[in-house]
Amino acid sequence: MALKGLDIFKLSPKKNCKECGSPTCMAFCMKVAQGAADISACPYFSEDAKAQLSEATAPPMKSIKIGTGAEEMVLGGETVMERHEKTFVNKTRYADSLCNCMDEATIEAKLAEVPKVDYDRIGERMYAELIYVNYSAEGSYDYVELVKKAAALGRTLVLGCTDVEVAKAALAVCKDSKPVLNGATPANYAEMNAVATEAGVVLGVSGADMNEIYDTVKALEGLGNKNLVIDTTGATVKETFANTVQLRKAAIKDGDRTCGYPSIVNLVKVAKDDLHLQAALAAIFTIKYGSIVVMQEITYAEALPLYGLRQNIFTDPQKPMRVEPGIYALNGADENSICLTTVDFALTYFLVSGELERSGVPVNLIISDAGGLSVLTAWAAGKLSSSSIEKFWKEADIEGKIKNRKLIIPGKVAVLKGEIEAKLPGWEVIIAPREAVELVKFLKDMQAN
Ligand code: SF4
Incomplete structure (x- = not known):
């Protein structure tokens, strides 16, 4: 359970020195309790007190970093259910998708299309920041080759691969760009954990339902891995929506840290080949808790309304967007x-x-x-x-x-x-x-x- 300001105050240095920017220790502790300040802003909390507080004052949803350099981004870290309560902090990221089940001509055409959507809107670069590279055991295209080609676009990759050996080979060619390995299931989580940990990448967890996912996340946490994202994609749109909302509710409302991870919503699975439906669903999951939304394609037709929506949702409603006079x-x-x-x-x-x-x-x-x-x-x-x-x-x-x-x-x-x-x-x-x-x-x- 989250700590109250008074609980934090009991462990505070009580110097009232103002170095943290708050007028008193009490005011600072209240801010920490509300999530408006970080305990590290006070240099005088003892290590013992910090250790006691760090777990309890951590945000209910973990912030997970993926990508490197200019392509580094943060997922999750959200503290509220609704934007009007406070603000959403880390925007939804959209992934264009490739699969080794596609034929070569389709793959080449997609690789040529991805960079075409790239523009600025109100000072923000709008483009597909992620490429989801799906592995199918029936696919005839070499998966590692496909990963290499996708990586050459300079975007962060999400490897959708539940085969441990294939995942290992794919990470060997792209792990330095810090992709996500979306591959842990109840059947392979221990081996996938070893592969992801060795490569130093975020591990995605999926399962037949939320119970399976919950147990797998718990087991991975038991193995010491909290660098996770949760694939909430279900068998249908309805199930996917219910899973994604349930995950956020459990993390924020119930304070269940096992659910406190960013989500992946794969629209290619639930609305395959229906691009209009995917665009509509991407808008819904931008508002309702998708951290990564995977789409079959992102052309200007999808990007213009979606990125505009995202920009509106992921701004602080209490702060006008302004430029320097x-x-x-x-x-x-x-x-x-x-x-x-x-x-x-x-x-x-x-x-x-x-x-x-x-x-x-x-x-x-x-x-x-x-x-x-x-x-x-x-x-x-x-x-x-x-x-x-x-x-x-x-x-x-x-x-x-x-x-x-x-x-x-x-x-x-x-x-x-x-x-x-x-x-x-x-x-x-x-x-x-x-x-x-x-x-x-x-x-x-x-x-x-
Ligand atoms: Fe209190 Fe620490 Fe802030 Fe000083 S810096 S007022 S000791 S909380």
Whole structure:
């Protein structure tokens, strides 16, 4: 059971020195109990106290690292059932899939397709971070060769292989990139544990039902392996959904640490060849607790809605997504280039800057502090006004840095034109179109005239 703040306080140093960032030891202990602070932030807890507390204050679901370098990612580590309670911390990762049961032409075509989906949305790279490489005993394509080819794409692999010897051979060619070996079952878990431990990779556990999976996880923990993920894929969509929800509930609500591992949901098994259903299910399992969601293919048709959804789900609802206020010189803009101002809401920034870049016209994009709100919300809340712009102009020394005196303002706050011109003497204020998509033509027309 999770400890209460008072239990932690009893073991605290009681110095009230504030070094942890909290005003008192009691306040710090309350934060630790809520999961909002880590015990390591206080340098004075005794080793004995830390040992007593570490297990009890650890998050109910383990954070599991896979991949290396730029492809390193964390799965799990979640502390709540619903996003509105706190926040989801480690986003769902989508895996495109390959199988040695595919013919060579299909494999080559898939390998060529995977890198095609790769784009930025609001500062985040969107692409298939994982490749699930399934092993079928009936498959005619050499599995190790397939793993080598998949690894060459530079993505983290999930090896879906329950054959111990084949898994060992596959890991020999890819273990350095820290893949997941999704291969432990009630029948082979001891041997698979030895293979995964030797290679230093995360082990995936599956079984006929959750009882079997639970017993296998318990047995693996008994062997000292807590570097696990749980494959919750059942025989049907309904069973898969029930397993995945049950796992999260047992970990978070019941505090059962044996269930406190990230999940793998394999949609290729439960909705084979139905790409529309897989896309819909991937959206459901993004919201409902899939840590890795395996799909038959990820084209732009699947990626655009899915990654957008994921980005919305895995942001802190209490913190607006915002960019740093400042001057962003686009398309080689200098002090003589025209200025355009908007708010610091990340979506607005990336939409507007994307259109400005597309125009090719040198522009100084000036982002003022508007509390991370969109244009109209910031205006309604008084965070985007002639006064806020005047204040930012002074703080950022805009007039000292830029000689051009033309300023484009968002079309939705055209009403501010007169006030801004009164507060910033010498500036000509120009009204932009209402929609960012119209900026390219607008700027090109301005440049031509
Ligand atoms: Fe107390 Fe430790 Fe925080 Fe100091 S750093 S106030 S001793 S909890």
